[in-house]
Amino acid sequence: MTIKEVITRKDFNSFYHFPKEVYKNNLFYRATEDDIMHLLLEGPTAFHSHASVNTYLVFHDAKIVARFALIHDRKLPEYIQVSFFEALPDIPDLSEWMVAEARTKYPDCKQIVFGLNGHLNYGAGILLNCFDRAPVFGLPYSPEYYQEYFCKFKKRSMVSYQFTVDSFVEYQRKMGKCPNFKGITVRKLNKKRLRQETEIYTYLNNACFPGHPFWADREVQEDFELFNPFRFLIKEENLLFAEKNGEPIGFFLWYPDFNQLVKRSQHLGLSHVLKYHFANPMDTFRFTEIAVLPKYEISHAVQAMILYAIPYIDQLGIKFGEGGFIFEENLRSISMTRRFLERVTGKKMEPYRRYALFETPL
Secondary structure: OOEEEEOHHHHHHHHHHHHHHHHHOOOOHHHHHHHHHHHHHOOOOOHHOEEEEEEEEEEEOOEEHHHHHEEEEEOOOOOEEEEEEEOOOOOOOOHHHHHHHHHOOOOOOEEEOEEEEEOOOOOOEOOOOOOOOOOOOOOOOOOHHHHHHHHHEEEEEEEEEEHHHHHHHHHHHHHOOOOOOOEEEEOOOHHHHHHHHHHHHHHHHHOOOOOOOOOOOOOHHHHHHHHHHHHHOOOHEEEEEEOOOOOOEEEEEEOOOHHOOOOOOOOOOOOHHHHHHHHOOOOEEEEEEEOHHHHHOOOOOHHHHHHHHHHHHHHHHEEEEEEEEEEOHHHHHHHHHHHHHHHHHOOOOOOOOEEEEEEEEO
8 A cells, every 4th residue: 555645736636536436326425515625735725824734645556545634733733633534445554554644744743633624614523323314514424434444543522413493483482572682682794794704703713612622713814715615605694693782792603504405526506506595405404603702601692693593594494403513522512502402492402413533642
Protein backbone atom coordinates (compact mmCIF):
# COMPACT_ATOMS: atom_id res chain seq x y z
CA MET A 1 0.00 0.00 0.00
CA THR A 2 1.25 3.51 -0.81
CA ILE A 3 0.13 6.99 0.21
CA LYS A 4 0.43 9.79 -2.32
CA GLU A 5 0.02 13.47 -1.51
CA VAL A 6 -2.46 15.20 -3.79
CA ILE A 7 -0.87 18.01 -5.80
CA THR A 8 -2.01 17.93 -9.43
CA ARG A 9 -5.45 18.72 -10.81
CA LYS A 10 -5.73 15.09 -11.89
CA ASP A 11 -5.07 13.96 -8.33
CA PHE A 12 -7.69 16.34 -6.93
CA ASN A 13 -10.22 15.09 -9.45
CA SER A 14 -9.49 11.52 -8.33
CA PHE A 15 -9.88 12.58 -4.70
CA TYR A 16 -13.29 14.15 -5.38
CA HIS A 17 -14.46 11.25 -7.56
CA PHE A 18 -13.53 8.48 -5.13
CA PRO A 19 -16.79 8.51 -3.04
CA LYS A 20 -18.67 7.36 -6.15
CA GLU A 21 -16.76 4.10 -5.81
CA VAL A 22 -17.44 3.82 -2.07
CA TYR A 23 -21.16 4.59 -2.34
CA LYS A 24 -21.98 3.20 -5.78
CA ASN A 25 -24.61 0.81 -4.39
CA ASN A 26 -25.73 3.04 -1.51
CA LEU A 27 -29.08 4.85 -1.86
CA PHE A 28 -28.64 7.00 1.25
CA TYR A 29 -25.36 8.85 0.61
CA ARG A 30 -25.62 12.58 -0.19
CA ALA A 31 -22.80 14.69 -1.67
CA THR A 32 -24.14 18.08 -0.61
CA GLU A 33 -21.17 18.77 1.69
CA ASP A 34 -18.71 18.66 -1.20
CA ASP A 35 -18.77 22.45 -1.69
CA ILE A 36 -17.38 22.89 1.83
CA MET A 37 -14.74 20.24 1.14
CA HIS A 38 -13.60 22.04 -2.04
CA LEU A 39 -13.49 25.31 -0.09
CA LEU A 40 -11.22 23.87 2.60
CA LEU A 41 -8.96 21.68 0.50
CA GLU A 42 -8.07 24.10 -2.27
CA GLY A 43 -9.06 27.55 -1.07
CA PRO A 44 -7.76 30.10 -0.79
CA THR A 45 -9.98 30.96 2.17
CA ALA A 46 -9.67 32.75 5.48
CA PHE A 47 -9.33 29.34 7.13
CA HIS A 48 -6.01 28.82 5.34
CA SER A 49 -4.54 31.91 7.03
CA HIS A 50 -4.21 29.88 10.25
CA ALA A 51 -4.44 26.26 9.05
CA SER A 52 -2.38 23.88 6.95
CA VAL A 53 -4.10 21.31 4.72
CA ASN A 54 -2.45 18.26 3.15
CA THR A 55 -4.52 15.93 0.98
CA TYR A 56 -3.80 12.24 0.24
CA LEU A 57 -4.81 9.28 -1.87
CA VAL A 58 -4.13 5.73 -0.71
CA PHE A 59 -3.31 3.11 -3.35
CA HIS A 60 -3.20 -0.67 -3.31
CA ASP A 61 -2.04 -2.41 -6.49
CA ALA A 62 -2.40 0.88 -8.40
CA LYS A 63 -6.05 1.20 -7.33
CA ILE A 64 -7.32 4.00 -5.08
CA VAL A 65 -8.67 2.42 -1.89
CA ALA A 66 -8.93 5.44 0.44
CA ARG A 67 -8.55 9.18 0.70
CA PHE A 68 -8.08 11.64 3.56
CA ALA A 69 -6.80 15.09 4.43
CA LEU A 70 -4.55 16.13 7.30
CA ILE A 71 -5.51 19.50 8.74
CA HIS A 72 -3.55 21.40 11.37
CA ASP A 73 -5.39 24.46 12.65
CA ARG A 74 -3.11 26.66 14.72
CA LYS A 75 -6.20 27.71 16.70
CA LEU A 76 -6.52 24.05 17.77
CA PRO A 77 -2.76 23.50 17.93
CA GLU A 78 -2.51 20.20 19.80
CA TYR A 79 -4.53 18.29 17.20
CA ILE A 80 -3.94 16.93 13.74
CA GLN A 81 -7.32 16.33 12.12
CA VAL A 82 -7.98 13.48 9.71
CA SER A 83 -10.73 14.98 7.56
CA PHE A 84 -12.91 14.00 4.57
CA PHE A 85 -11.98 10.36 5.10
CA GLU A 86 -13.46 7.80 2.70
CA ALA A 87 -12.31 4.20 2.20
CA LEU A 88 -13.23 0.84 0.79
CA PRO A 89 -13.71 -1.94 3.35
CA ASP A 90 -11.03 -4.19 4.81
CA ILE A 91 -7.94 -2.10 4.06
CA PRO A 92 -5.32 -3.54 6.46
CA ASP A 93 -3.55 -1.16 8.85
CA LEU A 94 -5.16 1.89 7.23
CA SER A 95 -5.49 3.94 10.42
CA GLU A 96 -1.87 3.14 11.35
CA TRP A 97 -0.71 4.42 7.95
CA MET A 98 -2.59 7.69 8.51
CA VAL A 99 -1.14 8.08 12.01
CA ALA A 100 2.36 7.48 10.66
CA GLU A 101 1.88 10.11 7.94
CA ALA A 102 0.64 12.59 10.54
CA ARG A 103 3.68 11.96 12.76
CA THR A 104 5.98 12.54 9.80
CA LYS A 105 4.23 15.69 8.60
CA TYR A 106 3.58 17.26 12.01
CA PRO A 107 6.17 15.88 14.45
CA ASP A 108 5.43 18.49 17.14
CA CYS A 109 1.72 17.70 17.51
CA LYS A 110 0.54 15.51 20.38
CA GLN A 111 -2.91 14.22 19.32
CA ILE A 112 -4.73 13.09 16.20
CA VAL A 113 -8.51 13.18 15.79
CA PHE A 114 -10.41 11.30 13.07
CA GLY A 115 -13.64 12.75 11.67
CA LEU A 116 -13.27 16.49 12.33
CA ASN A 117 -13.44 18.41 9.04
CA GLY A 118 -11.44 21.52 9.84
CA HIS A 119 -13.96 22.99 12.28
CA LEU A 120 -17.18 21.94 13.97
CA ASN A 121 -19.01 24.47 11.78
CA TYR A 122 -17.81 22.64 8.67
CA GLY A 123 -18.82 19.18 9.81
CA ALA A 124 -17.77 16.37 12.12
CA GLY A 125 -18.45 12.77 12.95
CA ILE A 126 -18.29 9.17 11.82
CA LEU A 127 -21.81 7.70 11.69
CA LEU A 128 -22.48 4.87 14.15
CA ASN A 129 -26.12 3.95 13.34
CA CYS A 130 -29.05 4.74 11.01
CA PHE A 131 -27.15 3.56 7.94
CA ASP A 132 -30.45 2.87 6.15
CA ARG A 133 -31.54 6.53 6.23
CA ALA A 134 -30.30 9.52 4.27
CA PRO A 135 -28.59 12.15 6.43
CA VAL A 136 -30.17 15.50 7.21
CA PHE A 137 -28.32 18.34 5.45
CA GLY A 138 -25.21 19.25 7.41
CA LEU A 139 -24.99 15.97 9.31
CA PRO A 140 -22.46 13.30 8.28
CA TYR A 141 -23.07 9.97 6.62
CA SER A 142 -20.66 7.06 6.31
CA PRO A 143 -20.79 3.27 5.88
CA GLU A 144 -21.10 1.03 8.91
CA TYR A 145 -17.62 -0.42 8.53
CA TYR A 146 -15.87 2.96 8.95
CA GLN A 147 -15.98 2.75 12.74
CA GLU A 148 -14.00 -0.51 12.56
CA TYR A 149 -10.99 1.43 11.27
CA PHE A 150 -10.87 3.45 14.51
CA CYS A 151 -12.05 0.94 17.12
CA LYS A 152 -8.67 0.99 18.92
CA PHE A 153 -8.91 4.72 19.61
CA LYS A 154 -10.72 6.82 22.20
CA LYS A 155 -14.32 7.50 21.14
CA ARG A 156 -15.86 10.98 21.59
CA SER A 157 -19.57 10.28 21.15
CA MET A 158 -22.15 12.68 19.70
CA VAL A 159 -25.91 12.38 19.21
CA SER A 160 -28.85 13.97 17.43
CA TYR A 161 -32.49 14.02 18.53
CA GLN A 162 -35.55 13.72 16.31
CA PHE A 163 -38.95 15.21 17.19
CA THR A 164 -42.29 16.06 15.59
CA VAL A 165 -43.13 19.63 14.64
CA ASP A 166 -46.81 19.34 15.57
CA SER A 167 -45.74 19.17 19.22
CA PHE A 168 -44.03 22.55 18.82
CA VAL A 169 -47.04 24.04 17.06
CA GLU A 170 -49.23 22.92 19.96
CA TYR A 171 -46.65 24.31 22.40
CA GLN A 172 -46.82 27.70 20.69
CA ARG A 173 -50.61 27.66 20.80
CA LYS A 174 -50.54 27.05 24.55
CA MET A 175 -48.06 29.89 25.06
CA GLY A 176 -50.40 32.40 23.39
CA LYS A 177 -49.69 35.23 20.98
CA CYS A 178 -47.86 37.61 23.33
CA PRO A 179 -45.80 35.70 25.92
CA ASN A 180 -43.75 37.84 28.31
CA PHE A 181 -40.05 37.47 27.55
CA LYS A 182 -39.00 40.30 29.91
CA GLY A 183 -37.60 42.67 27.29
CA ILE A 184 -36.06 40.06 25.00
CA THR A 185 -36.98 40.49 21.34
CA VAL A 186 -36.26 38.35 18.28
CA ARG A 187 -35.49 39.41 14.73
CA LYS A 188 -34.66 37.69 11.45
CA LEU A 189 -31.43 37.82 9.48
CA ASN A 190 -31.21 40.80 7.13
CA LYS A 191 -29.75 39.27 3.95
CA LYS A 192 -29.11 42.71 2.48
CA ARG A 193 -26.55 43.18 5.26
CA LEU A 194 -25.15 39.64 5.18
CA ARG A 195 -21.59 40.68 5.98
CA GLN A 196 -22.63 42.74 9.03
CA GLU A 197 -25.02 40.04 10.20
CA THR A 198 -22.24 37.47 9.87
CA GLU A 199 -20.15 39.62 12.24
CA ILE A 200 -22.89 39.24 14.87
CA TYR A 201 -23.16 35.50 14.28
CA THR A 202 -19.38 35.06 14.62
CA TYR A 203 -19.24 37.17 17.77
CA LEU A 204 -22.00 35.13 19.39
CA ASN A 205 -20.43 31.80 18.34
CA ASN A 206 -17.12 32.70 19.90
CA ALA A 207 -18.73 34.10 23.04
CA CYS A 208 -21.12 31.16 23.55
CA PHE A 209 -18.85 28.17 22.89
CA PRO A 210 -15.55 28.66 24.75
CA GLY A 211 -14.54 25.39 26.34
CA HIS A 212 -16.74 23.32 24.01
CA PRO A 213 -15.01 20.13 22.81
CA PHE A 214 -12.86 20.85 19.75
CA TRP A 215 -14.05 24.47 19.50
CA ALA A 216 -11.74 27.01 17.84
CA ASP A 217 -12.68 30.69 17.64
CA ARG A 218 -13.91 31.81 14.25
CA GLU A 219 -13.06 34.75 12.00
CA VAL A 220 -15.88 36.73 10.39
CA GLN A 221 -14.56 36.04 6.90
CA GLU A 222 -14.60 32.28 7.55
CA ASP A 223 -18.29 32.33 8.46
CA PHE A 224 -19.09 34.68 5.58
CA GLU A 225 -17.43 32.26 3.15
CA LEU A 226 -19.56 29.50 4.66
CA PHE A 227 -22.87 31.39 4.43
CA ASN A 228 -22.42 33.17 1.13
CA PRO A 229 -22.67 30.11 -1.20
CA PHE A 230 -26.03 29.21 0.39
CA ARG A 231 -27.55 32.70 0.21
CA PHE A 232 -30.06 31.60 -2.46
CA LEU A 233 -31.32 28.73 -0.31
CA ILE A 234 -31.19 30.31 3.13
CA LYS A 235 -34.15 32.52 3.98
CA GLU A 236 -34.03 35.35 6.49
CA GLU A 237 -36.04 33.40 9.06
CA ASN A 238 -33.42 30.61 9.05
CA LEU A 239 -31.09 32.68 11.23
CA LEU A 240 -32.69 34.44 14.19
CA PHE A 241 -31.11 36.81 16.69
CA ALA A 242 -32.33 37.39 20.22
CA GLU A 243 -31.72 40.92 21.50
CA LYS A 244 -31.94 42.67 24.84
CA ASN A 245 -32.10 46.48 24.75
CA GLY A 246 -31.00 46.32 21.12
CA GLU A 247 -27.89 44.21 21.83
CA PRO A 248 -27.51 40.68 20.43
CA ILE A 249 -27.51 38.03 23.15
CA GLY A 250 -28.24 34.80 21.24
CA PHE A 251 -28.93 33.15 17.90
CA PHE A 252 -30.85 30.24 16.41
CA LEU A 253 -29.78 28.69 13.10
CA TRP A 254 -32.16 26.24 11.42
CA TYR A 255 -32.97 25.25 7.86
CA PRO A 256 -34.98 22.69 5.88
CA ASP A 257 -33.34 19.41 4.99
CA PHE A 258 -31.91 20.38 1.62
CA ASN A 259 -30.71 16.79 1.19
CA GLN A 260 -34.32 15.93 0.34
CA LEU A 261 -33.92 18.00 -2.83
CA VAL A 262 -31.13 15.86 -4.29
CA LYS A 263 -30.28 12.28 -5.09
CA ARG A 264 -27.06 10.57 -4.07
CA SER A 265 -24.09 12.34 -5.73
CA GLN A 266 -25.98 15.41 -6.95
CA HIS A 267 -24.79 18.84 -5.85
CA LEU A 268 -27.21 21.61 -4.93
CA GLY A 269 -27.77 23.86 -7.94
CA LEU A 270 -30.23 26.24 -9.55
CA SER A 271 -32.77 23.51 -10.28
CA HIS A 272 -32.83 22.57 -6.59
CA VAL A 273 -33.24 26.21 -5.53
CA LEU A 274 -36.25 26.48 -7.83
CA LYS A 275 -37.59 23.15 -6.59
CA TYR A 276 -37.39 24.42 -3.02
CA HIS A 277 -39.08 27.75 -3.69
CA PHE A 278 -41.86 26.42 -5.95
CA ALA A 279 -42.48 22.80 -4.92
CA ASN A 280 -40.78 22.24 -1.56
CA PRO A 281 -40.84 18.45 -1.12
CA MET A 282 -39.08 18.60 2.26
CA ASP A 283 -40.71 17.30 5.44
CA THR A 284 -37.77 17.72 7.86
CA PHE A 285 -35.71 20.60 9.20
CA ARG A 286 -32.41 20.67 11.03
CA PHE A 287 -32.26 22.38 14.42
CA THR A 288 -28.64 23.33 13.82
CA GLU A 289 -27.40 25.72 16.51
CA ILE A 290 -29.00 27.64 19.33
CA ALA A 291 -27.01 29.51 21.95
CA VAL A 292 -27.15 32.53 24.23
CA LEU A 293 -24.45 34.49 26.01
CA PRO A 294 -23.58 32.91 29.37
CA LYS A 295 -25.09 35.76 31.42
CA TYR A 296 -28.47 35.16 29.71
CA GLU A 297 -28.58 31.36 29.93
CA ILE A 298 -31.46 31.40 32.43
CA SER A 299 -33.40 34.03 30.46
CA HIS A 300 -36.29 33.44 28.04
CA ALA A 301 -34.06 33.93 24.96
CA VAL A 302 -34.03 30.30 23.78
CA GLN A 303 -37.78 29.98 24.24
CA ALA A 304 -38.39 33.28 22.44
CA MET A 305 -36.34 32.27 19.38
CA ILE A 306 -37.96 28.85 19.08
CA LEU A 307 -41.47 30.27 19.36
CA TYR A 308 -40.60 32.89 16.74
CA ALA A 309 -39.41 30.17 14.33
CA ILE A 310 -42.33 27.75 14.71
CA PRO A 311 -44.79 29.50 12.35
CA TYR A 312 -42.17 29.63 9.57
CA ILE A 313 -41.38 25.94 10.04
CA ASP A 314 -45.07 25.04 10.10
CA GLN A 315 -45.78 27.06 6.93
CA LEU A 316 -43.27 24.92 5.03
CA GLY A 317 -45.27 21.80 5.81
CA ILE A 318 -42.40 20.43 7.88
CA LYS A 319 -43.32 17.38 9.95
CA PHE A 320 -40.06 16.48 11.68
CA GLY A 321 -37.06 18.19 13.17
CA GLU A 322 -33.61 16.87 14.01
CA GLY A 323 -31.34 18.61 16.48
CA GLY A 324 -27.63 18.08 16.89
CA PHE A 325 -24.95 16.99 16.83
CA ILE A 326 -24.30 17.30 20.58
CA PHE A 327 -21.32 15.78 22.39
CA GLU A 328 -22.52 13.30 25.01
CA GLU A 329 -19.77 14.48 27.36
CA ASN A 330 -21.40 17.93 27.26
CA LEU A 331 -23.80 16.91 30.01
CA ARG A 332 -25.23 20.38 30.47
CA SER A 333 -26.22 20.74 26.81
CA ILE A 334 -27.59 17.19 26.65
CA SER A 335 -29.64 17.76 29.80
CA MET A 336 -31.04 21.10 28.59
CA THR A 337 -31.91 19.67 25.16
CA ARG A 338 -33.67 16.62 26.51
CA ARG A 339 -35.51 18.58 29.18
CA PHE A 340 -36.84 21.12 26.68
CA LEU A 341 -37.84 18.52 24.07
CA GLU A 342 -39.56 16.37 26.67
CA ARG A 343 -41.48 19.36 28.01
CA VAL A 344 -42.68 20.27 24.52
CA THR A 345 -43.40 16.78 23.18
CA GLY A 346 -44.47 15.08 26.39
CA LYS A 347 -42.28 12.13 25.39
CA LYS A 348 -39.06 10.72 26.76
CA MET A 349 -36.24 11.67 24.39
CA GLU A 350 -33.62 9.17 23.37
CA PRO A 351 -30.80 9.83 20.87
CA TYR A 352 -31.79 9.27 17.25
CA ARG A 353 -28.53 9.19 15.32
CA ARG A 354 -25.17 8.53 16.90
CA TYR A 355 -21.77 9.72 15.73
CA ALA A 356 -18.24 9.80 17.06
CA LEU A 357 -14.88 11.39 16.68
CA PHE A 358 -11.92 9.15 17.44
CA GLU A 359 -8.61 10.31 18.88
CA THR A 360 -5.27 8.93 19.97
CA PRO A 361 -1.86 10.34 20.99
CA LEU A 362 0.69 10.80 18.25
